[in-house]
Amino acid sequence: MFNLNDPRWGKDDGTNGQQSNNNQDPNRRPGSGGPPDLDELWRDFNRKLNGLFGKKRGSGNGGSTPPQRPDLYPSAKGMGVGVIILVVIGVLGWLSSGFFIVQEGQQAAVTRFGKLAYITDAGFHWRLPYPFEADEIVNVSQVRSVEVGRGGEVKATGLPESAMLTEDENIVDVRFAVQYRIDNVVDYLYNNRSPDDAVSQAAETAVREVVGNKTLDYVLYEGREQVASDVQVLTQKILDRYKTGIIITTVTLQNVQPPEQVQAAFDDAIKAGQDRERLKNEAQAYANNVIPRAQGTASRLIQDAEAYKAQVVAQAQGDTSRFDQILQQYEKAPQVTRERMYLQTMQDILSSVSKVMVDSRNNNNLLYMPLDKLLQQSAGKAPTSATAAPAAPTTVPTLPAASVGTAPATADSSASAPDGTAPSSSRTSRDTLRERNFQ
Template identity: 50%
Template sequence: MAMNDPRWGQNNDGPPDLEELWRRFNKRIGSFGQKGNGSGGDNNSSGRLPPIGGGIVIVIALLLWAASGIYIVDASERGVVFQFGRYLETTQPGPHWHIPWPVGSKEIVNVSEVRTIEVGYRNNARNKVPNEALMLTDDENIVDLQFAVQYVRTNPEDYLFYNRDPDQAVKQMAESAIREIVGKSKMDFVLQEGREELAINARDLMQSVLDRYQTGITVSQVTMQNAQPPDQVQAAFDDAVKAKQDQERQKNEGQAYYNDVVPKAQGAAARLSQEAEAYKGRVIAAAEGEASRFESVLNEYSKAPKVTRERMYLDTMQSIFTNATKVFIDQKDNSNLLFLPLDKLIGSGITRNASSFDAGMNQVNDIESGIGVNNEENRTRNAFRVRDRETR
């Protein structure tokens, strides 16, 4: 049967008549408002809504409509109220009411939820997205970066009015910021010691751009998940890293050797310097003592040259014989054979005696030169001493 057929609803095989349903509804409402009134059945049969019953319906409808404006904001949320599509206010945690639809509406924004955006990978670092991960460095090398951006919505009004797709906006800004920073850095810096610094700089740059566009978003953290060269050059890069590690190891070994040798050398130099100062002091003291003794002998010699000369001669001979090797032979011994190591005795004795004798003679000569004894007397005395030495 067609929809426009006038017989629609008259048979049992079709839906009930709408007018009949409305009439029954009005009849039931009227029965509540006119209890005990015998004419109520006649009035309801006309299909009109009784005044009292209609008022109750309107009141109930208004109450339900007004109750639909009640809402509760949790502690981690903020409510944004709109009126005729325009921003009205931001509500804090607790129960609130706004003019219901179609005049007013609301949006609840969670300002404590930490949301994560993945760039260069999905779910884990193995699921790479090459068009996002591959970036060019300042030294014209390509690096493969995967990082995650965590952010929170701190300004609900800006977040709702200035963002059509917040996640996509954060992702594009993160990728742009990382590419800019990597493009100003060297490859070794990006892959090794510069990861933390890159993350901090990227977060600051992203935040400045987000604030400039009034997105109502605050970047809490940028985490580098992975940083490596492309798979095609991974083996060569590993060799370069190993060579650099060997260089660092050798440098550390050299520094350790330096730290071990230099302090020892400095200590030895300080010790030698102290010994030299001590030797200097001893030599100066000995020289001053000799000079003082020489002056005292000179004074005595000027008073009694002969006596002083004889005393000095005796002192010199005493020192010679004291250091000389002497052999004593007992004449009472009846031994027929006597062995004397004359070569050794003579050699050692002559050396010691000559040195002692020369020292004594030099001292005498110095004294005589100091008091102005004439050269003839010196030559005669020296000749006499030489003859005495040869005789001995």
């Protein structure tokens, strides 16, 4: 029989030699240059499949194998074994689809027929393949961020979404960012449809409530950090109420400013506040410079006063002690004590006098003139004597010629002149002067 794919279709059959050769070699591909025969390919496949599964041809006499017509289809046994192998390979591939890897910082929720079965941590795991079980991996260590106030304008009011009303009925534009992470995988996956959108909505609700309870100046200037802290606490409370499994880590106020219509006036107010702070800093620097110096001066004056006090007290105590000693000596010998005190006083007074007056009537006495000391005193006082008052003339005591132990003559700073009116007795006059001084 001829096949439509036979290259000899429609050619002359007179070539008996070629036909006989083809009958002798049924496995020979007809036509060397034509397309392959599909039947020939199918027969080759069947022969290889039968040889693979151990199908042997029957042996005739003498062990020779007579030529047989190749099978057009594989045997039932070979097909069964092939199907089993394919099924085994498919089952192994299906079971291997249950292996999954959870990276560090991630958790996986495994569901069985759509219901949560268990939670796994990082590592290599296996579950029942689909459709029995499925897994969903969530990154719990990643810090996620959402920005609030970046939307467009609200058609009803014509103001941006970031515009908020303060307690003193002013409008302020607040834009901020919220950073959060997943704390509970089960709550995050199964308690809310869109937990990320819930974070944005809860943060916007919280900031409107916080700003609505504060004044404009508080939100713009001194209370920005406190506002961010209050927004974080209130947002966390809202998310916990809905059991979203999310923890708010940080709330950052990115932009807080008044509306554009009054921006220029607020800029002037901000500049004035900056000038105020600058002047305060300069005043504080001046105070830091002046106060320590004033404190040092006050401390020095206090120390000087204490030293002067100690000096005066010590001097007074010394004078008191000396007076007590003199008093004791005076009580023992009043006359001798008065004499000694008088002589000491006159010595202190006359030691600084540069002028000497001599009584020429007493020619019997020997007069001692310390000219060398007088010249030294005059030379030392010469620079300052021009403006000083002239010293009062005095008389020096004279030593009597007969007796060396006699008391010196009367001397007075008022300069008694030799006018012939001498006292009758020098001792009486000296005693009278001493008593007058002690009185």
